[in-house]
Amino acid sequence: MTDATPMFEARDLTRHFDVSRPLLQRMVAREGRRILRAVDGVSFAIPRGTTLSLVGESGCGKSTVARLSVGLYGPTAGSVIFDGRDLAQARAMADQRRRMQMIFQDPYASLNPRWRVADIIAEPIRAFGLVQTRGEQELRVAELLTQVGLSPLDGQKFPHEFSGGQRQRISIARALSSNPEFLVCDEPTSALDVSVQAQILNLMKELQQRLGLTYLFISHNLAVVRQVSDRIGVMYLGRLAELSPAESLFRRPRHPYTRALMEAIPDLDMTGRERIPVGGEVPSPISPPSGCAFHPRCPLANDRCKMERPDLKPAGDAMVACHAVEEGRDDAMPLPAIARDAA
Amino acid sequence: MSNAPPLLQVKNLRVEFPTRRGTLVALDDVSFDIAPGEVLGVVGESGAGKSMTGAAIIGLLEPPGRIARGEILLNGRRIDNLRYEEMRRIRGKEIGAIFQDPLTTLNPLYTVGRQLVETMTTHLPIGPAEARKRAIGWLEMVGIPAAAQRIDSYPHEFSGGMRQRVVIALALCAEPRLIVADEPTTALDVSIQAQVIALLKTLAREKGTAMMLVTHDMGVIAETADRVAVMYAGRIAEIGPVREVVKHANHPYSEGLMASIPPLDRRVERLAQIDGAMPRLSAIPRGCAYNPRCPQVFDKCRALRPDLINAGTTQAACWLYDTETARD
Ligand SMILES: Nc1ncnc2c1ncn2[C@@H]1O[C@H](COP(=O)(O)OP(=O)(O)OP(=O)(O)O)[C@@H](O)[C@H]1O
Numbered sequence A: 001m002t003d004a005t006p007m008f009e010a011r012d013l014t015r016h017f018d019v020s021r022p023l024l025q026r027m028v029a030r031e032g033r034r035i036l037r038a039v040d041g042v043s044f045a046i047p048r049g050t051t052l053s054l055v056g057e058s059g060c061g062k063s064t065v066a067r068l069s070v071g072l073y074g075p076t077a078g079s080v081i082f083d084g085r086d087l088a089q090a091r092a093m094a095d096q097r098r099r100m101q102m103i104f105q106d107p108y109a110s111l112n113p114r115w116r117v118a119d120i121i122a123e124p125i126r127a128f129g130l131v132q133t134r135g136e137q138e139l140r141v142a143e144l145l146t147q148v149g150l151s152p153l154d155g156q157k158f159p160h161e162f163s164g165g166q167r168q169r170i171s172i173a174r175a176l177s178s179n180p181e182f183l184v185c186d187e188p189t190s191a192l193d194v195s196v197q198a199q200i201l202n203l204m205k206e207l208q209q210r211l212g213l214t215y216l217f218i219s220h221n222l223a224v225v226r227q228v229s230d231r232i233g234v235m236y237l238g239r240l241a242e243l244s245p246a247e248s249l250f251r252r253p254r255h256p257y258t259r260a261l262m263e264a265i266p267d268l269d270m271t272g273r274e275r276i277p278v279g280g281e282v283p284s285p286i287s288p289p290s291g292c293a294f295h296p297r298c299p300l301a302n303d304r305c306k307m308e309r310p311d312l313k314p315a316g317d318a319m320v321a322c323h324a325v326e327e328g329r330d331d332a333m334p335l336p337a338i339a340r341d342a343a
Numbered sequence B: 001m002s003n004a005p006p007l008l009q010v011k012n013l014r015v016e017f018p019t020r021r022g023t024l025v026a027l028d029d030v031s032f033d034i035a036p037g038e039v040l041g042v043v044g045e046s047g048a049g050k051s052m053t054g055a056a057i058i059g060l061l062e063p064p065g066r067i068a069r070g071e072i073l074l075n076g077r078r079i080d081n082l083r084y085e086e087m088r089r090i091r092g093k094e095i096g097a098i099f100q101d102p103l104t105t106l107n108p109l110y111t112v113g114r115q116l117v118e119t120m121t122t123h124l125p126i127g128p129a130e131a132r133k134r135a136i137g138w139l140e141m142v143g144i145p146a147a148a149q150r151i152d153s154y155p156h157e158f159s160g161g162m163r164q165r166v167v168i169a170l171a172l173c174a175e176p177r178l179i180v181a182d183e184p185t186t187a188l189d190v191s192i193q194a195q196v197i198a199l200l201k202t203l204a205r206e207k208g209t210a211m212m213l214v215t216h217d218m219g220v221i222a223e224t225a226d227r228v229a230v231m232y233a234g235r236i237a238e239i240g241p242v243r244e245v246v247k248h249a250n251h252p253y254s255e256g257l258m259a260s261i262p263p264l265d266r267r268v269e270r271l272a273q274i275d276g277a278m279p280r281l282s283a284i285p286r287g288c289a290y291n292p293r294c295p296q297v298f299d300k301c302r303a304l305r306p307d308l309i310n311a312g313t314t315q316a317a318c319w320l321y322d323t324e325t326a327r328d
């Protein structure tokens, strides 16, 4: 890598939501404000041309990080650095905005129902003045539609004429249309069948190799994540529990939550491997547990865990936020079956 | 399975979309049964007609789509020709629907709790206080943390996966006998998914609830379904017991589909994929719809359309299994 500036950096990124009830109701019930800490002090960097994936339970803050990353939400604290510039600064410049795009989790909400597909895809091309003539634009749209496995003729239809998976392909074509260098993909393939998913993931890899794209990738499908990631961040309740090179995470998951998550993966081979949901209650992000937020569900928790919040610290080639790992007593929890099989 | 009559029967279902450019056939001659307590998994290419099949069963085909041929029977009674009001009652009470798109099910203007309470008071003989208590219980069962505190939230205040869990609770809370679930767990992480699957399986086992489960997640299929139907271009390509279809598919499309599943135990340079795309509804090729992409295509495939035939362990719509056809 010649340019050492990472494409993307999150520094102590934090986003809170005020989910209080209306003032009057609060006064009647004598309750205070309720602040939901969706993202709470998350830091990571993504080197140019690589993929970092975020995994973690539903509601742990992945989509919120995604939205913060492209400026759809402003941070409550901390900052986002895009190619060496503060994001707010970068967003003010059209030529910088063009370089980042997002594919949303929900292909229904993100396409304008009144526009034809060709216009939806062409919108960024027009907005950034990327082509000179109408003819060039049509060619580019046709090329994008073909790239994502649709037909150029589909451009004349409206979003409601497509199935869920076909709509997701449209949003991918749209995101690619401005030739972005940084793509935030929030569950880009979870609405797709496995054969189209394979096509899209192969396409994303190919584009990365050819054009050096950088991806922030979000998915709860760990098999998919394993195929695309260089590094993986495991989130729990708004914070990073573990940040690790992808292969190390699968061979030697360190954080107790990561291990539990891997035990919960469905068993496709029908070997009868028992699927163990992460035990205990999913805690509320409004009143997270003290100390390490995972402690009520963690088999390795002790008194220190209840009092003191662990920070990310180096452990092997990973970064792990866990006292037990730091103290070297994590061997008490067995590696998940997937990692055992690999060893 | 006992010889209890099927709870749901779909017979030769054909759904058409009249358009200015001609009539599109979205579903063509689709037939299957689901017994009480049975889970039928439905998989297949995106756009193949899985959601459309579910929509036809619950009587919510989007116009101008319409059932042009065939019958749908619930407990032996035809439900494809009922009036809107009658079907609406059945939909809440006897058939629970979990849609692929949570935004169509949830009303953005009402709190989650209000929507659950109204569904229950409409279909069950209980009052609002009892319904609210049960609503909190259902939210807990689908894994919403601090359910009692968050029951008065609006849908937009929930994450994608949490909204999906609310939709699941809404479909289950009136205790229907058939659940049509379209991608119910796609937006969920593996742990909550395990919890929801366990809940659905318990309902099937203990209450005899039948389910049509549409999903792309083969792991979920492998764990939950008794039988699986594979759809391609508006038809069933293969149907059979889950283990056979997932592990030893007979139809070349099912084989290709299963081969595309990303492996969990290693990283591969490039995933196996089926090249090309499913034909558009307006350009379905003559003969077998899969023939332009099929590695085993032969002459007959380009001329005649195969129906489901016995392929040993499963039924497959493929000429390879036709004993009359001497393969050249
Ligand atoms: N606009 C908002 N107002 C209030 N709370 C919000 C808002 N957006 C997100 N949240 C809350 O923030 C938390 C994190 O949500 P987020 O959408 O980032 O989760 P996620 O990890 O993407 O989950 P999923 O896997 O279900 O998509 C959740 O508790 C959610 O309810």
Ligand SMILES: Nc1ncnc2c1ncn2[C@@H]1O[C@H](COP(=O)(O)OP(=O)(O)OP(=O)(O)O)[C@@H](O)[C@H]1O
Pocket (backbone or CB within 6 Å): A160, A161, A162, A163, A164, A165, A166, A191, A192, A193, B017, B024, B026, B044, B045, B046, B047, B048, B049, B050, B051, B052, B053, B062, B063, B064, B100, B281
């Ligand atoms: N309103 C409509 N007008 C015309 N065609 C439609 C309409 N709605 C759906 N279709 C077409 O009907 C076909 C079946 O769609 P359906 O939503 O059932 O697919 P699906 O199998 O559920 O796919 P996915 O897995 O992507 O959700 C698709 O080819 C779609 O383009």
Ligand code: SF4
Pocket (backbone or CB within 6 Å): A255, A256, A257, A292, A293, A294, A295, A296, A298, A299, A300, A301, A302, A305, A310, A321, A322, A323, A324, A325
């Ligand atoms: S810090 Fe303590 S409670 Fe948290 S994961 Fe580590 S051992 Fe478990």
Ligand code: SF4
Pocket (backbone or CB within 6 Å): B251, B252, B253, B288, B289, B290, B291, B294, B295, B296, B297, B298, B301, B306, B317, B318, B319, B320
């Ligand atoms: S009928 Fe012919 S083209 Fe169709 S799946 Fe079978 S072998 Fe392939």
Ligand SMILES: [Mg+2]
Pocket (backbone or CB within 6 Å): A062, A063, A064, A105, A186, B159, B160, B161
């Ligand atoms: Mg999300």
Ligand SMILES: [Mg+2]
Pocket (backbone or CB within 6 Å): A163, A164, A165, B050, B051, B052, B100, B182
């Ligand atoms: Mg669908």
